[in-house]
Amino acid sequence: MANLLFILASSLGFEYELVTPPDGVWGAPDANGTWNGLLGLLQRQEVEASLGPFGVTHQREEVCDFSYPFHSVNMAILLIRPTLQSDVAGFLLPFTYVVWLLTLMSLVAMVVVMARVATAEANLYNTKNRNTLAKAAIWGLKAFTQEGSEWLPPHDAGRVLVTTWLLASLVFMSSYSGILTAMLTVPRVTIPIDSLVDLVAQDELPWRLEAGSMMFQYFQEAEDGVRRQVFRGISGTIPDCYAAREDIATGRYAAICDRTTMRKAMSWDFSTSGQCHLYMSREDVYTNLPVAMAFRINSTYRAKADHIILAVKEAGILDRWLDSQITNISQCLRPPSADRSEGIAALDTDALAGCFLVLAGGLVAATLVFLIEAMVSCQCSS
Helix, strand or coil: CHHHHHHHHHHHCCCCCCCCCCCCCCCCECCCCCECHHHHHHHCCCCCEEEEEEECCCCHHHCCEECCCCEEEEEEEEEECCCCCCCCCHHHCCCCHHHHHHHHHHHHHHHHHHHHHHHHHHHHHCCCCCCHHHHHHHHHHHHHCCCCCCCCCCCHHHHHHHHHHHHHHHHHHHHHHHHHHHHHHCCCCCCCCCCHHHHHHCCCCCEEEECCCHHHHHHHCCCCHHHHHHHHCCCCEECCCCCCHHHHHCCCCEEEEEHHHHHHHHHHHHHHHCCCCEEECCCCCEEEEEEEEEECCCCCCHHHHHHHHHHHHHCCHHHHHHHHHCCCCCCCCCCHHHHCCCCCCCCCCCCCHHHHHHHHHHHHHHHHHHHHHHHHHHHHHC
16 A cells, blocks of 8 residues: 555655544544544545545445545454364264264163073073173173173074174274274364354454454444344454454454455464464455545545556556565465374374373272272171
8 A cells, every 4th residue: 555655646746644543443433423533534634535445335435435446355254373282082072972872872772682682591491691781791892892702692682682783883993993093193173263153152262353444333233143243242442453463363362354464464473483373264254345545525636546546456566566565375374284294193192191081080990999899898707
C-alpha cells in the first residue's frame, strides 16, 4: 500500500501527510450513527483518502467511495500451530469406545456361554467338571491376546464355540496391532480448530476479532447459531492480526483475519525464528472479500486513481509487491504432521506410557490380592 501511494502521488502530482485515527481501528458505526477509526476520518472529511486496504461492503459505501478493487481475500482462523502431544491412552485409540465396549461384552458373553456349555456337556457325558468358569475365563483372555492354553472344552459343542472365538479374536487383534503400529511409528497431529464450529465447541483457546473491522461487524450482526456464538464468545479485540502475531504464536488466543495477513505473519515467524509457530484453518470463514482504497465521497482523486490502480494491477505489479513481502512460507504451509523431519522414529516412553501404567496397575492389584490372601490364610491357621 505504501508503494501504491507513492505511485499515485507521483502520477497525480500531490503531496501527502500520513494521519492515524486516535482509536487506531479500521472503522465501524457507533450507536449514534457516526463512524470511528479510519472511516470516521473520511466521513468527517478530515482526510482525502485512506489506504486501508478495506473490505468493501454496502454499509461502508454509505460513508466513503471505494477505489477499483485490486485484491480479494478469504478470511480464516489464525492460531498456534498444533504439535504432537503425548497421549497416555494412546494405545486405546485404534478403536472407538463403542468397539472396545462391544468387544468386552463379547468376551464376557463367550466365557459365560462356554462355561455353561462345558458344564452341560460334562453332566451329559458323566465327565469331571471343576472350576469350569475360571478355566473358560482364562482361556478366553489367552485366546484374545493370541496366547496358547492347555485347557479346551472336552466335547464338540464347546469346541465349536472355541473355534468361533479364535477366529474373531484373530481378526480383532491383527487389526489392532497393525493400526497401533502405524499410529506409534508415524503419529498424526490432531488439529483442534479447523472451522468456526471447532472454534466455538472448545474452551481451551480464547479468540479475538480485529477492532472496527468488517469481520467484527459481520459477527456482531449475525443472527444464526455458530456466527452468533463466535461474537458472544470473543475474549476481546486486537488492532490487527499482524500486530498480534506474537501473542497468537505463543497460544494466548486465536484470531479471525484474512489469509494474506496470515501469510505475512507466517513469513515473519519463519524468517525470524527458523520455525513455524502459526497455523491457519483449512476452512474459510468468509470468502472472496474485495479490498480497495477508500476516498471521501465525491473526491476528485478517485476516478484518476482508479485508472492507475487498474493499470498497476493488470501489469502484475501489485502481485509482485505482495510476493516480495511474503517469503519463506512454504515450510509453514505444510500440514503440522509434516513437521517431524526424522520421519519414522523409535518409540519412546511417552508413546508407551499408557501400557506401562496398565502394567504397574496390574502389579499393584496383584500385590494387594496376595496380601489379602496371606492375611486370610493366617487367620484361618490361627
